[in-house]
Amino acid sequence: MDFQILVMKYALSAPESFLAATEEEIDSVYNGAGPDWMPEWGCDILTEFLRIFKPAIAIHDWRYEYADGTEEGFKTANEEFLANMRKIIAAEYSRWNPLYWKWQWRAWLAYRACVKLGWSSWLDN
Numbered sequence: 331m332d333f334q335i336l337v338m339k340y341a342l343s344a345p346e347s348f349l350a351a352t353e354e355e356i357d358s359v360y361n362g363a364g365p366d367w368m369p370e371w372g373c374d375i376l377t378e379f380l381r382i383f384k385p386a387i388a389i390h391d392w393r394y395e396y397a398d399g400t401e402e403g404f405k406t407a408n409e410e411f412l413a414n415m416r417k418i419i420a421a422e423y424s425r426w427n428p429l430y431w432k433w434q435w436r437a438w439l440a441y442r443a444c445v446k447l448g449w450s451s452w453l454d455n
Contacts, residue, residue: 333360336385340421342414348392359395360388363440365451380440382422382433386414390444397455404452412441 333356337344348356362377362384380387393407415437423430 333385333388337389340385340414340417342385342389342417343410344389345392345396347396348389351392356388356392360391363387365448366454367451380436382418383415383437383440386411386418389414394448394451395455397452399453399455404449407452408441408444408448411444412437415440 332353334349334353336342337349362373363380364373364376368376377384377387390407390411393403393410397403397407416434419430419433419437423433
């Protein structure tokens with residue numbers, strides 16, 4: 331998947347290092363949705379559940395891979411993740427479409443999971 335094209339399509343926020351990376355470098359970091367400790371089948375289910383957010387997930391994975399270990403960096407990475415998911419939703423669906431609200435709910439759940447459960451993964455990198 332050419333994540334950088336999708337970043338431009340949706341005007342997503344991403345670090346310069348992500349934008350300068352090759353697809354191979356991004357693919358080596360991107361593991362789909364879910365933490366590294368989750369079994370592959372669990373990540374597959376979660377990635378499918380969040381399928382429209384793959385470019386936002388790739389950026390988020392990149393942020394976590396190159397984490398600075400600070401609380402501010404953690405907060406920034408997760409808030410950027412939510413903002414990027416919302417940009418994708420806004421580009422794909424009108425507010426009058428029920429799918430807009432379905433994806434908003436999923437984006438919020440993904441964001442809250444990262445905030446509540448992601449600290450140890452943030453520190454591991």
